[in-house]
Each structure stands twice: as C-alpha cells, then as structure tokens.
Amino acid sequence: MNAADLLRELVRIPSPSGREDAAAARVEGALRELGLAPERRGRNVTAALDGGEGPLLLLNSHLDTVPVGEGWTREPLAGALEDGRIYGRGANDAKGCVVAMMLGAARAFATDAPKGRVLFAATCEEEVLGQGLETLLPELPRPDAAVVGEPTGLAPAVAQKGLLLLEVEARGRSAHAAHGGGVNAVEAAARDVLALSRLSLAREHPALGRASLHVTQIRGGERHNVIPDLCTLVVDVRTTPAYAPDEIAGLVRAAVDGRVRVRSSRLGSVETDPAHPIVRAALAASPGARPYGSPTLSDWVFLKGIPTVKAGPGDSRRSHAPDEYLETAELEAGVLFYERLIRAYFAEARA
Numbered sequence: 001m002n003a004a005d006l007l008r009e010l011v012r013i014p015s016p017s018g019r020e021d022a023a024a025a026r027v028e029g030a031l032r033e034l035g036l037a038p039e040r041r042g043r044n045v046t047a048a049l050d051g052g053e054g055p056l057l058l059l060n061s062h063l064d065t066v067p068v069g070e071g072w073t074r075e076p077l078a079g080a081l082e083d084g085r086i087y088g089r090g091a092n093d094a095k096g097c098v099v100a101m102m103l104g105a106a107r108a109f110a111t112d113a114p115k116g117r118v119l120f121a122a123t124c125e126e127e128v129l130g131q132g133l134e135t136l137l138p139e140l141p142r143p144d145a146a147v148v149g150e151p152t153g154l155a156p157a158v159a160q161k162g163l164l165l166l167e168v169e170a171r172g173r174s175a176h177a178a179h180g181g182g183v184n185a186v187e188a189a190a191r192d193v194l195a196l197s198r199l200s201l202a203r204e205h206p207a208l209g210r211a212s213l214h215v216t217q218i219r220g221g222e223r224h225n226v227i228p229d230l231c232t233l234v235v236d237v238r239t240t241p242a243y244a245p246d247e248i249a250g251l252v253r254a255a256v257d258g259r260v261r262v263r264s265s266r267l268g269s270v271e272t273d274p275a276h277p278i279v280r281a282a283l284a285a286s287p288g289a290r291p292y293g294s295p296t297l298s299d300w301v302f303l304k305g306i307p308t309v310k311a312g313p314g315d316s317r318r319s320h321a322p323d324e325y326l327e328t329a330e331l332e333a334g335v336l337f338y339e340r341l342i343r344a345y346f347a348e349a350r351a
C-alpha cells in the first residue's frame with residue numbers, strides 16, 4: 001500500500017470534528033487491505049497486532065480536522081501532490097500520522113514480528129477534546145505505553161502543558177451613569193487584570209519551562225449609561241507539573257478581589273520519565289532528535305499515568321493554517337519511524 005496515495009485519499013474525505021464517519025470507514029478498509037482485523041467503535045477505528053506475550057503499546061492519532069478556514073491558495077480538500085508536498089486540510093494534522101502509524105505498525109509485524117502487542121486507534125474529536133480517545137479508552141485493555149501521533153518533526157515530546165480555565169467575577173452596584181454613585185465592576189475588574197499581569201509562576205519545569213497565565217476575555221456592562229454591576233474575566237493558564245491546578249487557582253484568588261471560579265481543570269499537564277523505554281525507543285527510531293516539552297494540547301491529556309510520547313511526521317506550525325501540507329518524504333520517514341519505534345520499544349521493554 002502506497003502511503004502518499006492513502007494520505008491523498010484521506011485528505012479528500014472531509015472530517016471536521018463530529019463528522020469523521022467516512023474517514024473512519026476508509027481507515028477501516030485500509031486496515032483490512034493490510035491484512036488486519038479492524039473494529040469500528042463509533043467514529044473510532046482500532047486494530048490489534050499481536051506478536052505474542054509482551055507489553056501492550058497503544059498507537060493513537062486522530063481522524064478529525066479543524067474546519068478548512070480562509071486564505072488557501074490551493075484546493076483545501078483535493079489532496080493535490082505538488083513538488084513533493086501533499087496539500088490539504090488534515091494532511092499534516094494528523095492524517096499523515098494516521099497513515100504513517102498504520103503502515104509502520106503493519107510493516108513491523110509483517111516480517112520478524114516483535115514480541116508484544118500493538119493497539120492502533122484512529123480516533124475522533126481530538127480537535128475539540130471531545131468524545132474520542134477519552135471515551136474509547138475505558139473499553140480498551142490498559143496500555144503499558146503509548147505514542148500519540150501529532151506533527152512534531154519526529155522528535156518525541158516528553159511533556160505537554162495542560163489547560164486550566166478560570167473565571168474572575170468582579171461585582172459592583174449599578175447606578176445611572178449621569179447621576180454618579182454606584183460601584184463600577186469594570187473598574188474593579190481592571191484592577192484584577194493588572195494584578196494578574198504581575199502574578200508570577202516562577203517554578204520551572206525541565207522540559208516545559210514556566211506555566212503561562214493570560215486574561216484572554218473580558219465582558220462587562222450592558223449599556224453606555226449604566227454603571228456596570230458585573231464584569232467577568234476569563235483566565236487561560238497553561239500549566240506544567242510544577243504547579244497543581246488548585247495551587248494556581250489559590251494564587252489567583254489571593255491576587256484578585258473578584259470571585260474566582262474554576263471553569264475547567266480536566267486537561268492536566270502530563271510528562272514521561274525521559275529514561276522510560278518508550279522515550280528511548282522514540283529516540284532510537286529518530287536519529288538526531290531531541291526530547292522536548294510541548295505547549296499544545298492533544299489527546300495525551302487522557303493518557304495520564306501511561307508513559308507516553310507525542311511524535312509524528314510534519315510540523316505543528318502548518319497545522320490549522322491555510323495551505324497545510326505534508327511532504328511525501330516526511331510521510332515515508334514517518335512510516336519508517338513508527339516501524340523502528342515499535343521494534344525498539346519491544347526490544348527495550350524486554351531488556
């Protein structure tokens with residue numbers, strides 16, 4: 001099976017989050033053509049490869065894409081091959097990883113199969129961190145290690161920042177703007193914004209550096225002539241394992257006058273011991289690559305407690321952008337990378 005042809009086919013099948021059925025069906029068909037026995041579970045597809053008694057390695061990547069968006073100079077869903085690049089929404093994030101993973105796994109088990117088991121899972125709704133891997137995981141045997149396929153230039157991410165979303169609610173008392181009086185909630189919120197800009201999260205994580213904290217939304221006031229009695233801030237915190245989310249919420253509470261509410265803390269930061277066999281296997285499979293910390297979220301958040309690396313062909317700067325592409329050379333290197341990683345992991349795990 002030709003990797004580039006399969007990727008071009010998958011790019012031609014639109015699969016925005018929530019509408020992955022047709023792409024899942026094509027992956028299921030391709031797995032069958034590879035001689036595997038795929039299973040459909042909703043808009044997810046899994047296939048088990050069994051080389052006998054040994055650890056279980058999960059290979060996961062996602063079928064969904066962000067919407068096409070504006071600014072393309074090429075057809076976003078045509079899968080055109082031009083100067084060694086396959087263009088289209090999802091080519092880089094992450095259909096290239098899906099294709100490379102399934103072909104790499106099939107090759108690893110086609111001859112001289114490693115002693116161990118691989119579970120390949122192409123899942124839905126990663127871009128919205130929705131009903132994909134998180135809901136599938138409890139139905140699967142618990143993996144000993146995992147690889148999350150995302151475009152990282154084949155370098156393994158060994159840590160990933162989490163997302164903590166906070167809301168700060170500044171209260172005041174409304175009054176007619178012409179008469180004066182009242183307590184202005186927008187002014188109170190402004191003082192909280194400045195207080196948050198001075199808040200320091202100084203503890204460094206070796207791979208991820210510092211957590212970041214930004215006020216990204218503000219909403220207050222209904223009419224020009226009414227002193228507002230409510231103003232709400234949204235605070236986007238990108239967390240590292242150096243701070244527990246509760247601790248950050250506590251620091252924010254101490255810094256502001258408004259009432260702090262945790263809107264979401266389910267997407268925690270994750271990390272893997274750089275000495276774990278899965279990291280060593282990824283490095284052995286990608287000569288010259290260095291482990292690094294990734295600031296962006298992925299389905300790895302749902303694999304907490306399972307030693308995981310995030311790695312795959314492509315470049316995350318091309319993701320979610322117009323003229324997204326993956327080079328056919330990168331795709332081929334990705335197939336080889338996953339094949340080598342699988343062999344190296346089972347060799348490492350036995351050593």
Ligand SMILES: [Zn+2]
Binds near residue numbers: 151298
């Ligand atoms: Zn992705």
